[in-house]
Amino acid sequence: MSTAEKLLKAELPPRPAVLASLTEQMHSDDPDIARVSQLVSADVGLGAAVVKTVNSPYFGLGRQVASVQQAVTYLGLAAVFGIVTGALLRRSFPSKDPLMERLWEDSARRGAMMGRVARELKVLTPDRAYTCGLFEHCGMAVLLLHAPGYAEILKQDHPDQLELERSRYGTDHAALGQALVRTWGLPEEIGLGVRHHHDMAALDGLELPWTARQLVALSVLANQALALSVGRSTAAWVEDAPFTARVLNLSSAELEEQAHGLALALAGAPV
Numbered sequence: 001m002s003t004a005e006k007l008l009k010a011e012l013p014p015r016p017a018v019l020a021s022l023t024e025q026m027h028s029d030d031p032d033i034a035r036v037s038q039l040v041s042a043d044v045g046l047g048a049a050v051v052k053t054v055n056s057p058y059f060g061l062g063r064q065v066a067s068v069q070q071a072v073t074y075l076g077l078a079a080v081f082g083i084v085t086g087a088l089l090r091r092s093f094p095s096k097d098p099l100m101e102r103l104w105e106d107s108a109r110r111g112a113m114m115g116r117v118a119r120e121l122k123v124l125t126p127d128r129a130y131t132c133g134l135f136e137h138c139g140m141a142v143l144l145l146h147a148p149g150y151a152e153i154l155k156q157d158h159p160d161q162l163e164l165e166r167s168r169y170g171t172d173h174a175a176l177g178q179a180l181v182r183t184w185g186l187p188e189e190i191g192l193g194v195r196h197h198h199d200m201a202a203l204d205g206l207e208l209p210w211t212a213r214q215l216v217a218l219s220v221l222a223n224q225a226l227a228l229s230v231g232r233s234t235a236a237w238v239e240d241a242p243f244t245a246r247v248l249n250l251s252s253a254e255l256e257e258q259a260h261g262l263a264l265a266l267a268g269a270p271v
Contacts, residue, residue: 013092037069139173217247225262
């Protein structure tokens with residue numbers, strides 16, 4: 001079996017049982033909020049992770065919540081489902097490697113920013129944007145755990161990360177991320193957003209639903225904000241910015257204002 005086949009088939013963590021149960025509630029015509037709270041709270045670590053995330057500055061509730069049920073009450077079932085999914089995702093890749101910790105910290109920031117902008121611009125549901133941001137680099141987590149030498153590649157911050165991954169391992173983190181989204185039974189538009197998060201300037205040549213294009217645009221904006229927060233700019237920003245502005249229905253100036261505003265928020269309100 002090739003490295004790519006191994007990574008795609010053998011090393012993707014299966015969908016957690018609690019996520020399957022929560023998905024049933026999400027698809028129900030009359031979801032049982034008490035049952036949802038019970039499912040999450042039954043796992044002490046998961047419940048604590050949800051409460052901690054909900055109380056982070058990015059969600060801006062203006063009040064502290066003390067329980068999963070309060071989180072559902074104030075944020076809604078869809079938002080809490082996204083937060084639970086993110087907590088389960090991080091748990092599925094146990095590692096004390098500082099690179100892994102940084103990966104999940106950046107994912108949390110990216111997801112929160114994408115959800116925030118989606119809500120402010122009313123482009124799509126914030127929970128979908130949040131979840132897409134969390135899963136965007138989960139393929140890197142797969143590679144970091146299972147692909148020989150990947151840590152050194154990740155430290156290089158290579159300008160063509162995907163091509164380097166494909167040449168070394170026969171697959172890349174975007175393809176692995178989409179595969180995990182599908183394995184976990186999440187919406188296809190999230191998988192497409194993850195798969196194409198490096199393809200903003202090439203989206204016009206792809207047959208993608210508009211919601212997937214919006215997720216990619218939100219990703220480009222969030223990643224630029226992450227870069228600006230540490231005094232850099234993403235390598236593809238100049239090329240991607242006009243397409244991003246068009247998809248998000250913003251002017252160039254408004255897009256830049258969004259990016260810098262998010263970067264300032266990152267500096268003042270760490271996850």
